[in-house]
Amino acid sequence: MKRIGVLTSGGDAPGMNAAIRAVVRKAIYHDIEVYGIKYGYQGLMEGNIEKMEIGSVGDIIHRGGTIIYSARSEEFKTDAGQEKGIEQLKKFGIEGLIIIGGDGSFRGAQKLTEKGYPCIGIPGTIDNDIAGTDFTIGFDTALNTIIEAIDKVRDTATSHKRTYIIEVMGRDAGDLALWAGLADGAESILIPEVKDEFDEVIERLKRGHERGKKHSIIVLAEGVGSGFDYGKRIEETSDLETRVTVLGYIQRGGSPTASDRVLASRLGGYAVDLLRKGEAGRMVGIQNNKLVNHDILEILAQPHTIDKDMYQLSKELSI
Structure with a gap:
């Protein structure tokens, strides 16, 4: 294989640039040309493709976002859209692709693999919701962003006798909320994978209030519902004054942590190695600090799960 392409698709994640850098430089080291496909699958269909050199990825390892941009494309989900993309691959002589993104991105990768x-695939998403890998690129950075925000909210919380709800990203996955809540000593952690009874949440809040606790922190994943609705319900039920902070897209930005930079670099280099060996339709990941790869179809068929022991520990520590 002498010419490959790289694209980022779906939501951006800190560390994607480090992965792009690793792909480009590892490929060039092995005399393989690399083409950057801008704006994901949409850019692939439109032929928004440029050759990348060593200097193209200089001074980007510390930058958040993605220098080749990202986009979502409904059209590429169709056979006609995929054929448009294949025509562009033929035009540029690209023989294989490295796709950085989440499960939607991997579905596109699998379709292209099936068509020759x-x-x-390289897992890049702050939600950490991809099976077959302990961590996805961007999760550690987003987690630290959340922890920093909660720490600052706690400073204000100590000055007021209030309950604070921190709404974080996680429409279908609660890893960010679980890890951040445990790291910051939250009284309750509300995630989509576990039904936490509202009465239990109120009981924990009242128990803390009765023993003289001045404030309480609740971390809520967006997939559970609106933080504002939950806060209103708490006030109506318990008479505890409640404030809500929605972190939103701040969680997706920022310079990647050392952990994400190293992870992205390792996965990017490994992805190039697999293409060089003739592998196809695989996703790279890390398990027990060892690089692994799995069949994309098998990964897509596996549901996301949380660490139930960690969730139970968070409840035991919030007595």
């Missing part, structure tokens, strides 16, 4: 264009 080998693809390797």
Whole structure:
């Protein structure tokens, strides 16, 4: 294989640039040309493709976002859209692709693989909701952003006798909320994977209030519902004054942590190695600090799960 492409798709995640850098430089080291496909699958269909050199990825390892941009594309989910993309791959002589993104991105990668264009997927999403890997690129950075925000909210919380709800990202996955809540000593952690009874939440808040606790922190994943609705319900039920902070897209930005930079670099280099060996339709990941790869179809068929022991520990520590 002498010419490959790289694209980022779906939501951006800190560390994607480090992965792009690793792909480009590892490929060039092995005399493989690399083409950057801008704006994901939409850019692929439109032929928004440029050759990348060593200097193209200089001074980007510390930057958040993605220098080749990202986009979502409904059209590429169709056979006609995929054929448009394949025509562009033929035009540029691209023999294989490395796709950085989440499960939606991997579905596109699998379709291209089935149509004769080998693809390797790299998991890049702050939600950490991809099976087959302990961590996804961007999760650690987003987690630290949340922890920093909660620490600052706690400073204000100590000055007022209030309950504070922190709404974080996680429409279908609660890893960010669970890890941040445990790291910051939250009284309650509300995630989509576990039904936490509202009465239990109120009981924990009242128990803390009765023993003289001045404030309480609740971390809520967006998939559970609106933080404002939950806060209103708490006030109506318990008479505890409640404030809500929605962190929103601040969680997706920022310079990646050392952990994310190293993870992205390792996965990017490994993805190139797999293409060089003739592998296709695989996703790279890390498990027990070892690089692994799995069949994309098998990964897509596996539901996301949380660490139930960690969730139970968070409840035991919030007595």
